[in-house]
Amino acid sequence: MFEIINCHSKLSLATNDFTLILMGMNDAGLKSVIWQSKVSFLAAAGITTFNKRILDWIGYYNIKRETSFIYRADIFVEGQEIIYIVNESAGNSDPYRRIEIGVISENKDTAKQILIKYVNHFKDSLKLKIDGRRVRHMDLAWYKANENDLVDTHVSYYRSFSYPSISETDSQAATQLNDPEARAILRKISEQDLSKNLDIKGEHKETVLKTIEKLISWDLVIPKILIFCRKNAAAIAVIQSRDEITGSNAVGVRCPHCGRKFSEELIKESYMISDLGKKMTRGSHWMTILITNTLIASGIPKKNIIWNLTEDSEEVDCVVQFKDQVWIFELKDRNFESGDAHPLTYRAVKFKASKIIVFTTGKVTKDARNVFKDMSRNSRIDGLYGIPTYIEGILPLKAAIDTMVKNETIMHVSKKAKEISLLAGMDFSPIFSHILGDYSVDIENGRKENVNIFR
Ligand SMILES: [Zn+2]
Numbered sequence: 001m002f003e004i005i006n007c008h009s010k011l012s013l014a015t016n017d018f019t020l021i022l023m024g025m026n027d028a029g030l031k032s033v034i035w036q037s038k039v040s041f042l043a044a045a046g047i048t049t050f051n052k053r054i055l056d057w058i059g060y061y062n063i064k065r066e067t068s069f070i071y072r073a074d075i076f077v078e079g080q081e082i083i084y085i086v087n088e089s090a091g092n093s094d095p096y097r098r099i100e101i102g103v104i105s106e107n108k109d110t111a112k113q114i115l116i117k118y119v120n121h122f123k124d125s126l127k128l129k130i131d132g133r134r135v136r137h138m139d140l141a142w143y144k145a146n147e148n149d150l151v152d153t154h155v156s157y158y159r160s161f162s163y164p165s166i167s168e169t170d171s172q173a174a175t176q177l178n179d180p181e182a183r184a185i186l187r188k189i190s191e192q193d194l195s196k197n198l199d200i201k202g203e204h205k206e207t208v209l210k211t212i213e214k215l216i217s218w219d220l221v222i223p224k225i226l227i228f229c230r231k232n233a234a235a236i237a238v239i240q241s242r243d244e245i246t247g248s249n250a251v252g253v254r255c256p257h258c259g260r261k262f263s264e265e266l267i268k269e270s271y272m273i274s275d276l277g278k279k280m281t282r283g284s285h286w287m288t289i290l291i292t293n294t295l296i297a298s299g300i301p302k303k304n305i306i307w308n309l310t311e312d313s314e315e316v317d318c319v320v321q322f323k324d325q326v327w328i329f330e331l332k333d334r335n336f337e338s339g340d341a342h343p344l345t346y347r348a349v350k351f352k353a354s355k356i357i358v359f360t361t362g363k364v365t366k367d368a369r370n371v372f373k374d375m376s377r378n379s380r381i382d383g384l385y386g387i388p389t390y391i392e393g394i395l396p397l398k399a400a401i402d403t404m405v406k407n408e409t410i411m412h413v414s415k416k417a418k419e420i421s422l423l424a425g426m427d428f429s430p431i432f433s434h435i436l437g438d439y440s441v442d443i444e445n446g447r448k449e450n451v452n453i454f455r
Helices: 015-027 033-043 052-059 108-129 149-156 168-176 180-191 205-217 275-297 338-350 366-378 397-424 429-436
Strands: 003-009 060-063 066-070 073-078 081-087 099-105 221-228 235-239 266-273 305-311 314-322 325-332 355-360 389-392 439-443 446-451
Touching: 003 108, 003 397, 015 033, 015 052, 015 081, 015 108, 033 052, 033 073, 052 060, 073 397, 073 429, 081 108, 081 397, 081 429, 099 108, 099 397, 168 275, 180 205, 180 266, 180 275, 205 221, 205 266, 266 275, 275 305, 275 314, 275 325, 275 397, 314 338, 325 338, 338 355, 338 366, 355 397, 389 397, 397 429
Parallel strands: 325 355, 355 389
Antiparallel strands: 003 099, 060 066, 073 081, 081 099, 221 235, 221 266, 305 314, 314 325, 439 446
């Protein structure tokens, strides 16, 4: 997967200085495409020496009294890596990132090495080409970009959230609850009144008992033995094992109703949900764990995932901050109904989500889908989230998350590619497509093949 590794400097450079620095880098053997095209352009007319007037023309030129070109960006290609240097004009840009140098690459380690090489070349060229008296007053420090600058600022504003905390036991329990049968029986056990016996009969008795055995072995359920009074059928005790009332360890207490020994009363086996089981089922926490583990397996760094983002009694179980986008997940261990759609949209607006993902163990009903369709048609909030991504069932979960991560990463590179082209006043998309390949991006209404996402 392609990544952008970049850094920036507060340096404020006029276009003619930028031109000189790029000239120096090209003279040192690095070939940037705009510089080299200008060199070829001039050479075709027999111009091979660059005086001040020629350098000014490379920096910018006007046609019909309008600025037609300003040299603000250039790219280099080395093997499968694209290196860019942009100089945002001082007036329009963030004062902290006026010069940005970046590498777009599939290999992070290679990219880091190349980035260091280009930053050093840039610094060397600057010192060589620009008057030392001016250079002395320049801030030549470079800053590494945080991958999530925008959203970190945004999300930490809410304050109330937690980072994922998943023990090995939690992970195992959540994985075991992937089994719908196990979940159904666990739910039944947790809803049982302990004074009644768990009603297990009929043709499925065997499988139910097997599932309960599994739940016990996973520590989600604890076996209990209930003792009922033979006289009035009242529950008189709950014990862990029969040893407590028979044999040498037996406690010598008797029934308060009829005076019988406990071992002579009616004994029934039953079950209760364990603390781990309660933790997993409360708010369908097992789904939060499952989705978090899947996100990490698909390449989302753990530090980019947060839980329980809360404000004014609105809560989102799981939020991802990735490539300066915010995804919010809605998790339902049942069908997602139309009544769930409005509150979810409200939360999406509140937390400025760029994407909503509905993950349900059941289905997203047709009515719910229609609510989202209507809202996205009538919404005046532009480009906020559109129609959610629906993930129905656990089986398609990993593939769906993989696709989302891949798309977001590609769109991030695509956005950067367009920014560089815009700054350069030159469409670099043939070079991006040539090096990075063609991409299809999944959209809701079907699949778009081989879109030129760099243009
Ligand atoms: Zn009794």
